[in-house]
Amino acid sequence: MTLLSRQHGPHPYFGVRDDQLVVAGKTIEAIAASIGRTPFYVYDRAAIAARIAELRDVLPTRVDLHYAIKANPMPEVVQFIAPLVDGLDVASGRELTLALTTDHSRADISFAGPGKSTAELDQAAAAGIVVNAESTRELHYLASVAERSGTKPRVAIRVNPDFELKTSGMKMSGGPKQFGIDAEQVPQALEEMRSLPLEFFGFHIFSGSQNLRHESIAESQRNALDLAVKLAAHAPGPVRMLNIGGGFGIPYFPGDRRLDLAPIKANLAAVAADAAQRLPDAQLMIELGRYIVGEAGLYVCRILDRKVSRGQVFLVVDGGLHHHLAASGNFGQVIRKNYPVVIANRVNAEPREVANVVGPLCTPLDLLADRMDLARAEPGDLVAVMQSGAYGLTASPLGFLSHPAPSEVLL
Amino acid sequence: MTLLSRQHGPHPYFGVRDDQLVVAGKTIEAIAASIGRTPFYVYDRAAIAARIAELRDVLPTRVDLHYAIKANPMPEVVQFIAPLVDGLDVASGRELTLALTTDHSRADISFAGPGKSTAELDQAAAAGIVVNAESTRELHYLASVAERSGTKPRVAIRVNPDFELKTSGMKMSGGPKQFGIDAEQVPQALEEMRSLPLEFFGFHIFSGSQNLRHESIAESQRNALDLAVKLAAHAPGPVRMLNIGGGFGIPYFPGDRRLDLAPIKANLAAVAADAAQRLPDAQLMIELGRYIVGEAGLYVCRILDRKVSRGQVFLVVDGGLHHHLAASGNFGQVIRKNYPVVIANRVNAEPREVANVVGPLCTPLDLLADRMDLARAEPGDLVAVMQSGAYGLTASPLGFLSHPAPSEVLL
Numbered sequence: 084m085t086l087l088s089r090q091h092g093p094h095p096y097f098g099v100r101d102d103q104l105v106v107a108g109k110t111i112e113a114i115a116a117s118i119g120r121t122p123f124y125v126y127d128r129a130a131i132a133a134r135i136a137e138l139r140d141v142l143p144t145r146v147d148l149h150y151a152i153k154a155n156p157m158p159e160v161v162q163f164i165a166p167l168v169d170g171l172d173v174a175s176g177r178e179l180t181l182a183l184t185t186d187h188s189r190a191d192i193s194f195a196g197p198g199k200s201t202a203e204l205d206q207a208a209a210a211g212i213v214v215n216a217e218s219t220r221e222l223h224y225l226a227s228v229a230e231r232s233g234t235k236p237r238v239a240i241r242v243n244p245d246f247e248l249k250t251s252g253m254k255m256s257g258g259p260k261q262f263g264i265d266a267e268q269v270p271q272a273l274e275e276m277r278s279l280p281l282e283f284f285g286f287h288i289f290s291g292s293q294n295l296r297h298e299s300i301a302e303s304q305r306n307a308l309d310l311a312v313k314l315a316a317h318a319p320g321p322v323r324m325l326n327i328g329g330g331f332g333i334p335y336f337p338g339d340r341r342l343d344l345a346p347i348k349a350n351l352a353a354v355a356a357d358a359a360q361r362l363p364d365a366q367l368m369i370e371l372g373r374y375i376v377g378e379a380g381l382y383v384c385r386i387l388d389r390k391v392s393r394g395q396v397f398l399v400v401d402g403g404l405h406h407h408l409a410a411s412g413n414f415g416q417v418i419r420k421n422y423p424v425v426i427a428n429r430v431n432a433e434p435r436e437v438a439n440v441v442g443p444l445c446t447p448l449d450l451l452a453d454r455m456d457l458a459r460a461e462p463g464d465l466v467a468v469m470q471s472g473a474y475g476l477t478a479s480p481l482g483f484l485s486h487p488a489p490s491e492v493l494l
Numbered sequence: 495m496t497l498l499s500r501q502h503g504p505h506p507y508f509g510v511r512d513d514q515l516v517v518a519g520k521t522i523e524a525i526a527a528s529i530g531r532t533p534f535y536v537y538d539r540a541a542i543a544a545r546i547a548e549l550r551d552v553l554p555t556r557v558d559l560h561y562a563i564k565a566n567p568m569p570e571v572v573q574f575i576a577p578l579v580d581g582l583d584v585a586s587g588r589e590l591t592l593a594l595t596t597d598h599s600r601a602d603i604s605f606a607g608p609g610k611s612t613a614e615l616d617q618a619a620a621a622g623i624v625v626n627a628e629s630t631r632e633l634h635y636l637a638s639v640a641e642r643s644g645t646k647p648r649v650a651i652r653v654n655p656d657f658e659l660k661t662s663g664m665k666m667s668g669g670p671k672q673f674g675i676d677a678e679q680v681p682q683a684l685e686e687m688r689s690l691p692l693e694f695f696g697f698h699i700f701s702g703s704q705n706l707r708h709e710s711i712a713e714s715q716r717n718a719l720d721l722a723v724k725l726a727a728h729a730p731g732p733v734r735m736l737n738i739g740g741g742f743g744i745p746y747f748p749g750d751r752r753l754d755l756a757p758i759k760a761n762l763a764a765v766a767a768d769a770a771q772r773l774p775d776a777q778l779m780i781e782l783g784r785y786i787v788g789e790a791g792l793y794v795c796r797i798l799d800r801k802v803s804r805g806q807v808f809l810v811v812d813g814g815l816h817h818h819l820a821a822s823g824n825f826g827q828v829i830r831k832n833y834p835v836v837i838a839n840r841v842n843a844e845p846r847e848v849a850n851v852v853g854p855l856c857t858p859l860d861l862l863a864d865r866m867d868l869a870r871a872e873p874g875d876l877v878a879v880m881q882s883g884a885y886g887l888t889a890s891p892l893g894f895l896s897h898p899a900p901s902e903v904l905l
Contacts, residue, residue, distance in 0.1 A: 153856065153895050174856050177896035196895075198798045198810040198854025218810075220799050220873070243803060259806035261852040387609045388631050392654060395670035399609040399629075408891060414824055415859050441672040443609025445564065445585050448826050462631065477896070480819060482888035484564050484607075485588035 090337040090456060091423035094469060095378060096130035104381075104427040104467055107494035111383060111427040111465055114494070121465070122384035122402030123490040126155070126472050128163055130379035135167045138371070141348040143355040147368035149193070151329065152178045154372025154473040155380070159493040161185065164375065172370050173212075176203040183210060193326070195241055195287060197261045204228065208236040213324065215241040215287040217263050219272050226279040235280055239324055240273065241287040242266050242314065246306045257290070266310060270317040277319045285324035285365060286311045293373065295332040297343045301350035303328065304369075308354050312361045321364040327354070331374035335470050336420040342374075373473040380472025382407045382489070383427060384451075386464045387443070395454070396438040400466050403442015403449040406489045408479040410451050410468045411442075424452040427467035432458040440466055444484050501748040501867060502834035505880060506789060507541035515792075515838040515878055518905035522794060522838040522876055525905070532876070533795035533813030534901040537566070537883050539574055541790035546578045549782070552759040554766040558779035560604070562740065563589045565783025565884040566791070570904040572596065575786065583781050584623075587614040594621060604737070606652055606698060608672045615639065619647040624735065626652040626698040628674050630683050637690040646691055650735055651684070652698040653677050653725065657717045668701070677721060681728040688730045696735035696776060697722045704784065706743040708754045712761035714739065715780075719765050723772045732775040738765070742785035746881050747831040753785075784884040791883025793818045793900070794838060795862075797875045798854070806865070807849040811877050814853015814860040817900045819890040821862050821879045822853075835863040838878035843869040851877055855895050 103110040107127050115121055138148055147169035152161055161181055165171065170191030171182040182192045194207045195215040201224060207214045208228045216222050216238050225236045241263035264272050276283055288307040294300050307327040315322045334341050358367055384402030391397070404411035412419030424440060426432070436459045440452035451468060460466070481488055514521040518538050526532055549559055558580035563572055572592055576582065581602030582593040593603045600622040605614070608628045612635060618625045619639045627633050627649050636647045652674035675683050687694055699718040705711050718738040726733045745752050769778055795813030802808070815822035823830030835851060837843070847870045851863035862879060871877070892899055 156893075156896055174895045175854075175897045177898075181896075196854055196856055197801075197808075197852065198812060198814075200798065200812055200854075218799050218801050259804040259808075260858070261801065261803070261808040261810055261850070262856070265803050387611065388629050390608075390629050390672065392672065392676050393670040397608075397670075397672040399672055401609060401611055403609075408819075413826065415857075417828070439672070441608065443586075443607055443611075445607055445673070446826075447671070447673075474894075477893035478891045479893075480825075480889045480891050482567075482890075482892065483885075484585045485567055485592075485888070486586045487588075 090421065092334055092339070092341065096127060096133060097381070097469070099430050102429050102432055104425065104430055106381060109494065111467065115383065115385070115465060118490050118492060120490060122382065122406055123492060124380055124382050124471065124476055126157070126160055126376065126380040126493045128493060131164060131376060132167060134375055134379060135164070137344065141344050141351065142369070143352050145355040145359060145367055146351055147366055149368050149370040150375055151370050151372030152181060155376045156181060156477060157491055157493065160376065163493060170368065176200070176206050179203070179206060179210065179212065190237065193239065193287070208232065208234055211237065213237045213239055213284050215239050217241045219264070219275060222272065222276060222279060222281065226281055229280040235282045237284045238276070238281045239284040239287050239326070240264060240269055241289070242269055242310065244288055244290055244306065244310055246290065246303070262289070263287070266314070269314050273314070273317040273319060283318055283320045285322045285326070286314060287326040289326065289328040289370070290330065292330050293332040294330045295334065295339060295342050297346045300330055300347055303330065304350060304354050308358055308361070315362060322362050323364055323366065325358065325362060325365045325367050326370055327367060329369055329371040329374065331371055333374060333377045333470060335422055377470055377473035380475060382410065382468040382471040382475055384466050386460055386462050386466060389461055396436055398438050398440045398460055398466065400440055400442060400451065402489060403444050403451060404479070405442070405444060405481060405483040405486055406479050407451070407468060407471060407475055409474055410471065411448060412450070413448055414474070414478060419453065421452050421455055423469040424455055424457070425467050425469070426458040426460045427465040429458045429460070429464065434459050443486065501832065503745055503750070503752065507538060507544060508792070508880070510841050513840050513843055515836065515841055517792060520905065522878065526794065526876060529901050529903060531901060533793065533817055534903060535791055535793050535882065535887055537568070537571055537787065537791040537904045539904060542575060542787060543578065545786055545790065546575070548755065552755050552762065553780070554763050556766040556770060556778055557762055558777055560779050560781040561786055562781050562783030563592060566787040567592060567888060568902055568904065571787065574904060581779065587611070587617050590614070590617060590621065590623065601648065604650065604698070619643065619645055622648065624648045624650055624695050626650050626737070628652045630675070630686060633683065633687060633690060633692065636692055640691040646693045648695045649687070649692045650695040650698050650737070651675060651680055652700070653680055653721065655699055655701055655717065655721055657701065657714065673700070674698070677725070680725050684725070684728040684730060694729055694731045696733045696737070697725060698737040700737065700739040700781070702741050704743040705741045706745065706750060706753050708757045711741055711758055714741065715761060715765050719769055719772070726773060733773045734775055734777065736769065736773060736776045736778050737781055738778060740780055740782040740785065742782055744785060744788045744881060746833055788881055788884035791886060793821065793879040793882040793886055795877050797871055797873050797877060800872055807847055809849050809851045809871055809877065811851055811853060811862065813900060814855050814862060815890070816853070816855060816892060816894040816897055817890050818862070818879060818882060818886055820885055821882065822859060823861070824859055825885070825889060830864065832863050832866055834880040835866055835868070836878050836880070837869040837871045838876040840869045840871070840875065845870050854897065
């Protein structure tokens, strides 16, 4: 691990050589030269594989690992990850199409999302994947598809739990929510399923994402099993699949502490042993997106201009919020904080200075680093935003101000 | 004007007929049927023209009106607006290409942006448009282009003023900023220009956007003239163009009061008369984007599902933050507020209810209306987000979760 930023912690995968950031054995200048232009996103196969290996060590045999494509749907990334995981989770028809290009069995592909269109439900039923039904409307629509087509769609119930994931970056359970069927309404939905031509597969119990506290994740995993056992009593068949969610966070901001996997490993072993007794037919799974790819990617842009305005340094770069909305602080952050940002071709160089990194857009929102401690930089130098492998390019307003799109490579 | 939402004010352009929202004389159901799918953005030519006519009444002859393409770069919209305004402002090379497809003289097209690439500066110089130079680096690069090509690029200086636009939605002046050259450094930059093969055109003094207080706008217009007069003393030639900014806001949120144009008209008349004395060669201009198109557009989606979760109603629609980031509250808002949202095919129907409108994405951020008073709605009904003509589609993360893009029509 190399300390890359003085405000942020060390990075687990990327090193520094000749004071340049190194990704997949190549210096950042060499990568930029081989791409031929900036800005770009670069993702590192070895980092992704290393992260999945760490996860494999944490997960007992009875707990499968699924990749949530939405975190990074770049086709090369999906193709690289697919053989390393046990299944794929999709959030739209187009993601489903992508999942179908892999070798995964249809039973290992699941589709969640609170607003599936009828076209998407038709597609999912035809493909034979598992639909995580989020409402009784979806159950009835899938039943009508079954009657029309003679198929028997595989359906899991997405449950809006009656507990919440504590201290989660993004809570998705525990109160009124658009996700899934409220736990207390699930017995009724399962009762309705008995008379519908659907194959009951199990439960999807997802309580939140981007959590850095192992205690909260462990608690939500235990709660998910308990809830599934309770609901299984009402099910029209055995629970074959139990998705106990994901939620593993990665450190983004100054002060964020890396998630401790050891207690999660111990907890999952206990949960899996417990599940073997209480839900003997169920394959457990966790579903991770950001945790698999988030730390394996960088966004890199080049400094176009260096300005000093009323005592502050502004490094104006050729990329910005139109390519990386989250790093600008405009995606779910209430108070803007800096992502880890470095001068990538002179990471630890002296002298240092406090500088702002701003993009080319005519808006003060286009801010990639707000008064950070950086190596003193000049036009031509490269700026890297770390922790950019998930929810980067696809979660950004690419068309804003009609600038060119960044390149995207997997190395 | 028709009262569309009980929490928001009346709308100046769109009416209601048979309890349906009416755009360009057509009911929203008829428009949806003719587009053949949802979601979509629809922009109304007549509303745009009416808004420009209102502005013409406010602007003295000596003050030109420019359209800032970034607010809505849909080619049909740009083509419609172009003959109704005196010039176009662009913020990228691609916007410049679009501007060049109109009949405007090259001297009436200007290019601002703090991070122009060398390719964009080459393009601007070749086209002969006015570059609003934001740094001495841009001045020197343009001079090098001039020496290479034998042209004499038209250059205005974008000034980071030493005053600020008070109570602006987005401040862009008055402190350390990436925009323009600090007012106190401009005399030095003008001095440098004397020896460079550049045609001095004037000043661009832009102090902020989305302001609803006429006093602040009027004050910044007077300040811009005073500053330009002061700086003109150092200029290598007469000031031929003075862009005194824009900043006219539109009401988005409950409690927002519509901008009062009457005092702005009076102020502009005084500023123009003053300018005729103090900068006799200067054509003044204001540059507006959002104010021209913002209220002329709607985003429309269809309800897919209606869910009640723990006492709250969720209307799940087929569009969301991936199409309309600003309406979800994730674009520059610190505290999320509701855009005006209506059930567009039963605007004032009874019964009413308090409901959330959420999109299809697997994130709690995908929220278009947070506990709003709406007509009770069912799957199949249409939801319209008003005030969506500016910074809608292009300012949204279209690729997020790989859902289909919305349609876009000008009626």
